[in-house]
Amino acid sequence: xxxxxxxxxxxxxxxxxxxxxxxxxxxxxxxxxxxxxxxxxxxxxxxxxxxxxxxxxxxxxxxxxxxxxxxxxxxxxxxxxxxxxxxxxxxxxxxxxxxxxxxxxxxxxxxxxxxxxxxxxxxxxxxxxxxxxxxxxxxxxxxxxxxxxxxxxxxxxxxxxxxxxxxxxxxxxxxxxxxxxxxxxxxxxxxxxxxxxxxxxxxxxxxxxxxxxxxxxxxxxxxxxxxxxxxxxxxxxxxxxxxxxxxxxxxxxxxxxxxxxxxxxxxxxxxxxxxxxxxxxxxxxxxxxxxxxxxxxxxxxxxxxxxxxxxxxxxxxxxxxxxxxxxxxxxxxxxxxxxxxxxxxxxxxxxxxxxxxxxxxxxxxxxxxxxxxxxxxxxxxxxxxxxxxxxxxxxxxxxxxxxxxxxxxxxxxxxxxxxxxxxxxxxxxxxxxxxxxxxxxxxxxxxxxxxxxxxxxxxxxxxxxxxxxxxxxxxxxxxxxxxxxxxxxxxxxxxxxxxxxxxxx
RNA sequence: GCGGGUGUAGCUUAGUGGUAAAGCACCAGCCUUCCAAGCUGGCUAUGAGGGUUCGAUUCCCUUCACCCGCUCCA
Numbered sequence: 001x002x003x004x005x006x007x008x009x010x011x012x013x014x015x016x017x018x019x020x021x022x023x024x025x026x027x028x029x030x031x032x033x034x035x036x037x038x039x040x041x042x043x044x045x046x047x048x049x050x051x052x053x054x055x056x057x058x059x060x061x062x063x064x065x066x067x068x069x070x071x072x073x074x075x076x077x078x079x080x081x082x083x084x085x086x087x088x089x090x091x092x093x094x095x096x097x098x099x100x101x102x103x104x105x106x107x108x109x110x111x112x113x114x115x116x117x118x119x120x121x122x123x124x125x126x127x128x129x130x131x132x133x134x135x136x137x138x139x140x141x142x143x144x145x146x147x148x149x150x151x152x153x154x155x156x157x158x159x160x161x162x163x164x165x166x167x168x169x170x171x172x173x174x175x176x177x178x179x180x181x182x183x184x185x186x187x188x189x190x191x192x193x194x195x196x197x198x199x200x201x202x203x204x205x206x207x208x209x210x211x212x213x214x215x216x217x218x219x220x221x222x223x224x225x226x227x228x229x230x231x232x233x234x235x236x237x238x239x240x241x242x243x244x245x246x247x248x249x250x251x252x253x254x255x256x257x258x259x260x261x262x263x264x265x266x267x268x269x270x271x272x273x274x275x276x277x278x279x280x281x282x283x284x285x286x287x288x289x290x291x292x293x294x295x296x297x298x299x300x301x302x303x304x305x306x307x308x309x310x311x312x313x314x315x316x317x318x319x320x321x322x323x324x325x326x327x328x329x330x331x332x333x334x335x336x337x338x339x340x341x342x343x344x345x346x347x348x349x350x351x352x353x354x355x356x357x358x359x360x361x362x363x364x365x366x367x368x369x370x371x372x373x374x375x376x377x378x379x380x381x382x383x384x385x386x387x388x389x390x391x392x393x394x395x396x397x398x399x400x401x402x403x404x405x406x407x408x409x410x411x412x413x414x415x416x417x418x419x420x421x422x423x424x425x426x427x428x429x430x431x432x433x434x435x436x437x438x439x440x441x442x443x444x445x446x447x448x449x450x451x452x453x454x455x456x457x458x459x460x461x462x463x464x465x466x467x468x469x470x471x472x473x474x475x476x477x478x479x480x481x482x483x484x485x486x487x488x489x490x491x492x493x494x495x496x497x498x499x500x501x502x503x504x505x
Numbered sequence: 506g507c508g509g510g511u512g513u514a515g516c517u518u519a520g521u522g523g524u525a526a527a528g529c530a531c532c533a534g535c536c537u538u539c540c541a542a543g544c545u546g547g548c549u550a551u552g553a554g555g556g557u558u559c560g561a562u563u564c565c566c567u568u569c570a571c572c573c574g575c576u577c578c579a
Contacts, residue, residue, distance in 0.1 A: 006572090007572080010571090011515090011516075014515080015515060015516075015530090021570075021571085024570095026552095026553085026569090027552055027553060027568095027569050027570055028552090028569075028570045028571080029569090029570085030569085030570070030571090087579075088579070096506075096576080096577080098506065098507065098576090099507095100507095104507090104575075104576075105506070105507070105575075105576040105577080106576085107576090107577085183506095190577095190578085190579070210579080211579095243578080243579095245577075245578065246506075246576070246577045246578075247506085247575095247576075247577060247578085249572095249578095254577095254578070333578095396540075396541095397540060397541040398540095398541070399541095416539090418537090418538055418539065419536095419537060419538070420537095421537095421538095424538095446532090446533090447541085448536095448537065448539090448540085448541080448542070448543095449537090449538085449539050449540065450539075450540035450541055450542075451540080451541045451542095452540085452541090453539080453540045453541085454540070454541045455541085457540090464539095466538095466539065468538055468539075469538060470538090478539070480539080480540085485540070487539075
């Protein structure tokens with residue numbers, strides 16, 4: 001059993017046209033990737049199936065009736081006030097400081113500094129600690145550097161205090177031995193800025209959305225007023241989102257421009273638990289149906305301290321995680337199912353002055369609904385599918401094949417005339433033209449048949465149809481199956497039925 | 506952003522202060538009745554910028570990208 005190596009996967013993605021570095025000919029740009037001819041097919045397949053599972057054919061709810069979900073495609077740029085209301089302008093930038101001595105980096109708002117009250121004026125020395133450090137730990141460290149160990153004799157400062165920021169030379173970093181090794185806090189703006197209109201200035205500053213969800217909340221009232229939806233219901237959206245990640249890493253796993261598939265499920269607060277459990281199960285089922293294996297999937301509940309600002313008061317967030325080659329033996333987030341409470345709608349109601357309540361006309365009850373949000377990374381899903389499918393196999397000419405399910409495979413079948421001779425090519429072309437009306441298929445005429453099979457293995461095409469001399473005499477073709485390399489003969493005019501049947505799986 | 510590493514063709518590797526080499530892949534043609542076969546021909550590279558030098562892929566500086574670790578991931 002050969003292991004999956006991320007280097008090989010990235011190389012295959014580039015070689016066969018799944019994923020390219022963005023701006024490759026200029027040396028790339030950190031955190032951005034382009035999807036090639038096969039990558040976009042794969043991404044579209046996943047996107048379309050998600051849309052089908054959410055909007056076109058949503059699941060049967062816990063009470064036996066189909067649930068109601070409508071679609072939306074909101075703008076990437078919205079009024080900047082929306083991001084103030086959502087908490088992203090205030091909460092989406094973290095001041096960071098580095099320690100020149102220890103090379104460690106800290107979030108300034110996670111540190112505190114202690115000043116000995118009896119310090120002579122002008123000779124103040126501050127000692128910094130991690131916010132969550134135990135008192136005993138603090139005393140021990142103070143003793144070590146020859147300071148009083150009685151914490152009551154100290155005044156505590158936050159790192160946004162000018163008394164600290166103006167005096168960094170006299171601050172001892174949390175892990176440092178010398179004073180004055182901490183750098184000025186630097187703001188990391190996780191939201192991309194842009195300017196709306198021809199002139200750039202503070203007045204027309206805008207943001208690229210860091211999540212698609214807010215577009216849904218902003219349109220809650222519009223959808224309610226135009227769609228005859230009744231509680232509980234969902235609004236689903238797929239689209240790009242942008243985050244100025246400090247460190248983009250791991251191929252397309254953490255990139256600065258990525259694509260999300262989010263559904264906001266609006267329900268009564270008292271029903272939130274029921275719906276979170278429901279959606280969680282549905283979403284796990286979805287990923288498994290695409291071929292992600294049990295052993296590579298895990299579910300994980302967020303700890304209280306890692307919950308988002310909007311989820312702290314609620315039922316928390318449960319993640320569906322995938323064991324990527326670069327996280328193994330650990331897992332990386334694929335989708336989060338969060339209880340966002342009534343945080344967002346309440347915030348937007350407050351900031352916009354527009355009522356965002358739901359009126360239940362049967363009970364005459366008005367309330368701001370709670371939200372359960374299954375939010376999945378489309379591009380992360382693509383990566384998981386590629387990693388799952390990647391199967392080294394030294395026993396075949398290509399040495400590797402991609403084991404996509406037929407529904408996810410970028411090409412469903414390849415039509416191959418056995419030779420480039422006249423008697424094979426016209427029949428193959430005719431079959432290709434018929435099948436492409438319904439399926440993404442390839443016609444490949446050139447080079448020997450082995451090379452063509454090998455190529456299709458590498459891009460994960462599940463079936464190859466080969467036209468040979470027998471096709472002319474008995475109307476049969478060869479079907480070659482990707483995983484087993486086994487061949488069987490079927491009737492030429494049954495090729496469409498064959499694929500249609502396989503696509504159901 | 507810090508520390509370490511890497512950077513020659515699509516891939517794997519060679520080499521040199523003086524014309525950059527090969528295998529595989531790819532493309533074309535021939536051949537070929539089922540798994541990268543064979544023959545002929547062809548395309549393609551020193552990540553980018555600057556410096557030293559008569560001349561730099563080689564030496565120096567800067568930068569960019571990728572990998573590993575730290576940090577971060579509302």
